[in-house]
Amino acid sequence: MTTDQAVTRIQVAGSAGTDPYEVLVGRQLLGELPGLIGTQAKRVAVIHPEALADTGEALRADLADQGYEAVAIQVPNAEEAKTAEVAAYCWKALGQTGFTRSDIVVGVGGGATTDLAGFVAATWLRGVRWIAVPTTVLAMVDAAVGGKTGINTAEGKNLVGAFHPPAGVLCDLAALDSLPVHDYVSGLAEIIKAGFIVDPVILDLIEEDPQAARTPAGPHTAELLVRSIKVKAEVVSGDLKESGRREILNYGHTLAHAIEKNERYKWRHGAAVSVGMVFAAELGRLAGRLDDATADRHRAILESVGLPLTYRGDQWPKLLETMRVDKKSRGDLLRFIVLDGIGKPTVLEGPDPAVLIAAYGEVSA
DSSP, rough: EEEEEEEEEEEEOTTOOOEEEEEEESSSSSSGHHHHHSOOOOOEEEEEEGGGHHHHHHHHHHHHTTTEEEEEEEEGGGGGGGGGHHHHHHHHHHHHTTTTTTTTEEEEESSHHHHHHHHHHHHGGGGGEEEEEOOOOHHIIITTTSEEEEEEETTTEEEEEOOOOOOEEEEGGGGGTSSHHHHHHHHHHHHHHHHHHHHHHHHHHHHHHHHHTSSSSSSHHHHHHHHHHHHHHHHHHHHHHHSGGGGGGGGHHHHHHHHHHHHTTTTTTHHHHHHHHHHHHHHHHHHTTHHHHHHHHHHHHHTTOOOOOOOOOGGHHHHHHHTTTTTBBTTOOOOOEEESSSEEEEEEEOHHHHHHHHHTTTTTT
16 A cells, blocks of 8 residues: 555455556545546546436546547436446447447446446446446445446345456545535445454544544544555455455345345445344354454444444344345355454354344344
């Protein structure tokens, strides 16, 4: 990792035949975009959500001024963008623009938009380059780093996708200044996750002043983002396709994805992950893996920044059914990431159904 002129550059190593790339964290980073696009690309497609129509058009116009054939492709907001129908709409736009293998896709927006943009890039002509310009905390620390791209189906979240790392990621902190507080706080769940599975300094910084952590104006905002991105970059650099250590990034996500599907994706991802981490902590405690103090610390830190700790108790049968088809399962065996301690994630496979029910009882509202 290098830092210059308040820009932090985090290296993500390539694996399985993929090229290495950089994640840049700082302000006024769009000047870096032409360098990432390169000279071979003639056409650039800017995929953006409806909510960022002005941003998408401004970026398209700027790229056009620099000599690229730039087109803006507007997609629905949030998870509504992650469908086969929207992906097909993007493919049609690329086809009508004459997109070739040397051209490039730029995804601007939250995690749903970058997931979609990466998937469109992965599937067009069997793979074209793409750049992520995440505009939310969640997208910066999670969705835009690591090469996982995908869309949802009626059966579950991210069940259709591809591993297709970006050519670069630009995390412009200025984008967070106007982010609604609930969206900002939602992203903190993934930051806190990184603290529990790898980097406890993250937890210390948030506990020092939880209210300050809830705002981009807080004193530790850049450090929290950089530390979280470094955690993910280090993990995915050694395991692009989730065949080993990368699985630890799923901490809290097995239940979280089931909650999101049950809520028809109306819940924020971070809110679901928060409940999922409390559940995973209780599962670890009941399985004899995690000490009481660390399990209780989950509740304290998540609650301190305003994230939810509970979900509807009567929904357990539906959630269990959804978890059985989760992409993290192996055959009929449910797999959960639990902790043996802070920074010590491990796999709990096929837990006793009674233990699962008891753990869910601890997060039931």
